[in-house]
Amino acid sequence: MERVLATLGHQEPDRVPVFLLLSLHGAKELGISIQDYFSKAEHVVEGQMRLREKYQNDCIDAFFHAPIEIEAWGGEVIFSDDGPPNSGTPFIRDIQEIKFLKVPKVSESEGLQRVCDAISRFKSRIGNEVPIVGVAMSPFSLPVMQMGFDKYLDLMYLHPEEFHLLMHLNEQFCVEWSNAQLAAGATAICYFDPVSSPTIIPREKYLETGYLIAKSTISKIKGPTATHFASGRCLGILEDVATTGTAIAGVSALEDLAKLKEKAQGKITLLGNLNGIEMRTWTPEKAEQKVKEAIFKAGRGGGFILSDNHGEIPFQVEDEILMAISDAARKWGEYPLT
Numbered sequence: 001m002e003r004v005l006a007t008l009g010h011q012e013p014d015r016v017p018v019f020l021l022l023s024l025h026g027a028k029e030l031g032i033s034i035q036d037y038f039s040k041a042e043h044v045v046e047g048q049m050r051l052r053e054k055y056q057n058d059c060i061d062a063f064f065h066a067p068i069e070i071e072a073w074g075g076e077v078i079f080s081d082d083g084p085p086n087s088g089t090p091f092i093r094d095i096q097e098i099k100f101l102k103v104p105k106v107s108e109s110e111g112l113q114r115v116c117d118a119i120s121r122f123k124s125r126i127g128n129e130v131p132i133v134g135v136a137m138s139p140f141s142l143p144v145m146q147m148g149f150d151k152y153l154d155l156m157y158l159h160p161e162e163f164h165l166l167m168h169l170n171e172q173f174c175v176e177w178s179n180a181q182l183a184a185g186a187t188a189i190c191y192f193d194p195v196s197s198p199t200i201i202p203r204e205k206y207l208e209t210g211y212l213i214a215k216s217t218i219s220k221i222k223g224p225t226a227t228h229f230a231s232g233r234c235l236g237i238l239e240d241v242a243t244t245g246t247a248i249a250g251v252s253a254l255e256d257l258a259k260l261k262e263k264a265q266g267k268i269t270l271l272g273n274l275n276g277i278e279m280r281t282w283t284p285e286k287a288e289q290k291v292k293e294a295i296f297k298a299g300r301g302g303g304f305i306l307s308d309n310h311g312e313i314p315f316q317v318e319d320e321i322l323m324a325i326s327d328a329a330r331k332w333g334e335y336p337l338t
Contacts, residue, residue: 001128001129001130001131001187003015003017003058004017004058004059004130004131004305006302007269007302007303007304007305008247008248008269008302008303009302010265010266010269010301010302010303011301011302012300012301012302012335012336013302013335014334014335015329015330015333015334015335016295016299016304016305016306016329016333016335017058017059017305017306018055018056018057018058018305018306018307018325018326018329018333019057019058019059019061019133019271019305019306019307020051020055020057020061020307020308020313020322020325020326021061021063021307021308021311021312021313022048022051022055022057022061022313022322023061023063023064023065023084023312024037024083024084024312024313024314024315025047025051025313025315025317025322026043026044026046026047026048026050026051027043027047027315028315029046029047029050029051029054030043030046030047030050033079033081034079034080034081034082034083034084034085034315035079035085038064038065038068038085038114040114041114041115041117041118041121042118042121044062044064044118045118045121045122045125048060048061048062048122049122049125049126052130054319054323055322055323055325055326056326056330057130057326058130058131058305059130059131059132059133060122060126060130060131060132060133061133062115062118062119062122062132062133062134062135062181062186063133063134063135063190063311063312064111064114064115064118065077065084065085066084066085066087066137066145066192067085067086067087067088067145068085068111068112068115069112069136069137069142069145069173069177070087070088070091070145070146071109071111072104072106072109072111072112072173073091073104073146073173074091074104075087075088075089075090075091075145075146076088076089076091082315082316083314083315084312084315087145090145090146090147090148090151091146091147092143092146092147092151093147095147095151095154095155095159095162096162098155098162098165098166098169099162099165101166101169103169103172103173103176104173105176106176106177106180107180112177112180115134115181116180116181116183116184117184119132119134119181119184119185119186120184120185122185123184123185124185128187131187131188132185132186132187133186133187133188133189133190133226134178134181134182134184134186134188134189134190135181135189135190135192135311136174136177136178136181136189136190136191136192137174137192138174138191138192138193138195138196138210138213138214138217138227139167139170139171139173139174139213139217140167140170140193140195140196140209140210140213140214141192141193141194141195141196141210142170142173142174143155143166143170143195144195146166152195156201156205156209167213171213171216171217171220174191174217175217175220175221178191178221178222178223178225179220179221179222179223182221182222182223186223187223187224188223188224188225188226188247189221189223189224189225189226190225190226190227190228190250190311191214191217191218191221191225191226191227191228191246192228192230192311193210193214193227193228193229194228194229194230194231194232195210196209196210196211196214196229196232196237197229197230197232197233197234197237197252198232198233198234198235198236198237199229199231199232199233199252199254200232203236203237203240206237206240207240211237211240211244214227214241214244214245214246215243215244215245218244218245218246219245224247225245225246225247225248226246226247226248226249226250226271227241227244227246227248227249227250228249228250228271228311229249229250229251229252230250230310230311231252231253231254231309231310232252233252233254233255234249234251234252234255234260235251235255235256235259235260235263238260238263238264238268239263239267241268242264242267242268246268247268247269248268248269248270248271248305249264249268249269249270249271250271250272250307250309250311251270251271251272251273251309252272252273252309253272253273253274253275253276253278253309254309255273256297257270257272257273257293257294257297257298258297258298260273260298261297261298261303261304264303265301265303266303268303269302269303269304269305270298270303270304270305271305271307272294272306272307272308272309273294273307273308273309274290274291274294274306274307274308274309274325275290275308275309276308276309276310276312276313276314276317277314279308279313279314279317279321280314280316280317282321282324283321284320284321284323284324285324287321287324287325287328288324288327288328288331288332290325291306291325291328291329291332291333292328292332294306295329295332295333295337296337299333299335299337300337306325306329306333
């Protein structure tokens with residue numbers, strides 16, 4: 001925890017912190033299916049505790065999967081044998097249905113309560129040794145699962161009244177869900193907001209939508225947040241993101257870490273940006289090279305946490321590569337950097 005807090009304060013701790021976000025790999029550790037793994041809080045806790053011990057991770061990843069939120073709204077979750085669960089058919093089939101939506105209560109959602117149970121168990125086992133990171137989808141990005149990308153873009157550009165109503169409902173949900181995780185023992189909330197990325201919408205649209213929504217929502221979350229763009233670019237809006245009240249930006253492998261660090265210096269901590277998709281084909285030597293490059297570009301002066309670029313390392317990445325990343329971070333991330 002001290003290592004991470006020093007980094008967030010833009011100081012150099014003993015070494016660069018490492019967040020290996022392995023939400024799916026706990027199922028491998030326990031030798032069970034991904035669906036069975038997420039069916040019980042104790043499975044996730046045991047899986048993540050084993051992973052932390054194995055790779056000496058500097059956080060606990062309390063994330064289950066994104067559509068667990070859609071399940072709370074009455075939607076469908078589709079499980080995969082070797083990848084993250086996905087949301088099923090969007091439950092908002094017509095824009096006019098937004099007027100009749102009711103915000104689900106976190107206390108009445110079996111799935112969300114399972115996550116809170118896991119967080120409480122993490123807290124009782126690990127205390128304040130490392131940060132426990134909860135996750136909430138941003139009000140601005142959740143509609144991709146609620147109604148589908150095409151309808152959501154139509155809503156955003158062509159139906160301002162219904163758009164603002166959905167943002168209002170989603171903000172209520174996001175705030176309640178985030179604060180429930182913090183009350184259960186989470187140290188911070190990862191605010192997933194890929195739709196705000198310039199990969200998806202122009203900065204001008206972001207400033208009048210996702211940016212204002214983030215400022216409002218984050219101000220109501222009763223703990224620190226990290227904003228993640230889930231592989232989306234953020235260089236063009238990084239200085240804007242730093243003024244939303246968030247402490248960390250999850251950055252893309254599609255952008256140069258050195259340029260990101262130049263803009264972020266003293267304003268916001270960077271999290272990233274190892275390419276999780278390419279990671280599936282790395283050798284241990286390649287993994288070490290990529291870790292060295294990332295630390296060289298962003299490690300000096302603190303304000304950098306080594307991680308993947310998406311917020312979830314693919315199920316197909318082998319243990320050998322994860323261990324190589326962990327070992328390389330300890331070998332090359334010790335301060336002062338040389």
